[in-house]
Amino acid sequence: MSDGGTVGGGDGESGRAARPKRADARRNEETLLDAAAAIFVTAGVEAPVRDIAAKAGVGTGTIYRHFPTRADLIIAVYRHQVEACAEAGPALLASSPTPHAALGQWINLFVDFLVTKHGLAAVLQSDAAGFDTLHAYFLDRLVPVCGRLLEAAADAGEIRSDMDAIVLMRGVGNLCIGADADPRYDARRLVELLIAGLRRSA
Template sequence: MKNSDENAGSTARPKRADAQRNKEALLDAAAAIFVTSGVEAPVRDIAAKAGVGTATIYRHFPTRADLIIAVYRHQVEACAEAGPALLASGATPYAALERWIGLFVDFLVTKHGLAAVLQPDNPGFDTLHAYFIDRLVPVCGRLLDAAADAGEIRSGIQAYELMRGIGNLCIGAGGDPRYDARRLVELLVAGLRNADGS
């Protein structure tokens, strides 16, 4: 028979797992709202999308900056984890690269609002930027290497350089309805293909 301490431990784990799932659902909801309404969207809208009360959001994230930073980190992790998953999915390496870049562009659209909360002179900005580079550049590099090894793209493309170029294409994407950053990113990615059209 289990003692009371063991019973307490077994009931605590599911609660922690539920709390983590709820927090991730909340971050997913916040990210979706930020894309459509910006980082200044009302907390009640985020709570409604996540199916929780506003108090739950404030319990996890006391300030809007806390929420935005958590969304940023959550999306970096999702983007980082997607790379290996796409390579293992059975898609060609080039198709995996294309899909991953689509996710990266989605991330950049959400990330744009971070500037409203963190200015470049804020130490938190540098920390997040370093985290972004450390997590995502190696993933992009692995996708590029796999596509190059398969003969689908030119070799020698640097992950940081490509990501920086994509980022520059996405600047101001939300400010001008005549500017379609996604289409330009698609053209850039198509340009990675080998010259023989493969």
């Protein structure tokens, strides 16, 4: 993703002119990743690149310039979604009417992420070390966020206080496994019931 003429020595005007181009490049890449994530959630990680390009409003060549292989694209989407989930936690706590509502919205984002994560496992089946590294990154970034949401809801008296973040996330993940194999199986509905079940009795 190089910008011609912006790399190299010099300072002053040339240095200042490079910054907006780098920012544009980052925004363009984020647009591609958002489009790919949306397509992966609805059509799976093997969805045609042309569908991703159409949603992003670019040509397929642009996608291949950023991500030469499908694995490159899937891994980039994975990391992009992890960061989006991590950043969404505090934002949802600040904007939602209750911590429990924030938790429910965050879990919806997490379910979308899991669709890509399952596809990543298939793509990286021959690279166990690479997958393990990404999984560790996922845990480091998201478990504390989920923990903070649970803590806030428990402190507000909305949910029971004995639920560990990693246990909840693993439970949500297990509910999502195999959801694409049976159209009658509504994983998201079951996850909603799980989150509703965390509420304390009146």
